Amino acid sequence: MQITPELLSAILNIAGPPVLAFVTAHHAATGQMPTLDELKAELNSNIDKYLAEGAAFTAAHPHAGPT
Amino acid sequence: MKRICIALALMVSVGCATVPPLPPGGQALRTANEVVVALGTLQHAAIELNKVTDCGGVVVISPCQKLVSDANATIVVDAVTDALTTIKATPSGWKATASVALDRISTRLDAAGKGKLSAYINALKTIAGL
Numbered sequence: 001m002q003i004t005p006e007l008l009s010a011i012l013n014i015a016g017p018p019v020l021a022f023v024t025a026h027h028a029a030t031g032q033m034p035t036l037d038e039l040k041a042e043l044n045s046n047i048d049k050y051l052a053e054g055a056a057f058t059a060a061h062p063h064a065g066p067t
Numbered sequence: 068m069k070r071i072c073i074a075l076a077l078m079v080s081v082g083c084a085t086v087p088p089l090p091p092g093g094q095a096l097r098t099a100n101e102v103v104v105a106l107g108t109l110q111h112a113a114i115e116l117n118k119v120t121d122c123g124g125v126v127v128i129s130p131c132q133k134l135v136s137d138a139n140a141t142i143v144v145d146a147v148t149d150a151l152t153t154i155k156a157t158p159s160g161w162k163a164t165a166s167v168a169l170d171r172i173s174t175r176l177d178a179a180g181k182g183k184l185s186a187y188i189n190a191l192k193t194i195a196g197l
Contacts, residue, residue: 023089023097033089039096040158046100047155050107054144054151057114061137 099154099161105194106147106168109187113143116183139180146171165195 026034034042089097116135123131150168154161169191176184191197 033093036090036092036096039089039093039100043096043100043103043158044155046103046107047151050103050110051148051151053107053114054110054148057117057140057144058148061141 096158099158102161102165102191102195103151103154105191106150106165109172109184109191110143110147112187113140113184116140135180135183136177139176139184142175142180143172143184146175162195162197165191166197169195169197 023034026032026038113135117133117137117140119134120131121134146168150164153164157164169188172184172188173181181188
């Protein structure tokens with residue numbers, strides 16, 4: 001499977017919007033930009049999501065090679 | 068057509084001007100969030116490509132192999148997990164943390180892993196400004 005510039009562009013389109021979407025959606029809904037606490041909560045939410053994905057992989061592959 | 072373009076340009080510029088800026092410190096959190104998403108996307112790619120098996124087409128002439136091996140996926144997951152844990156504790160240190168994670172991943176992946184994941188690693192470098 002070759003990762004082409006088109007695929008990379010698609011990846012960035014997948015990765016970028018969640019961050020931008022939060023700020024824009026918040027502004028559209030409230031008329032204000034998110035506060036520091038709300039930005040921190042969004043950051044922690046994303047971190048927790050990816051930590052959970054990594055933990056699930058590790059649990060399924062307990063002896064999967066060098067770390 | 069020219070009038071439409073000018074009207075659109077005015078609408079866009081007015082629209083941009085009415086959006087207030089992020090609070091002080093907000094931009095740093097937003098950038099940290101972008102780096103987190105880039106790290107998470109790299110990890111997600113490694114995990115999903117680990118689920119895909121390549122048997123070389125219709126005629127199988129070599130043993131089937133995962134697009135990203137268990138060992139390579141584990142290297143990415145471990146490095147990203149450490150980086151995310153650090154960024155959660157210290158969001159302002161996102162750049163140094165991302166740099167350490169990238170070095171660790173680039174050093175430990177084998178050639179096949181580097182080949183399959185290079186686009187995602189490069190995307191992370193670009194987003195983190197490394």
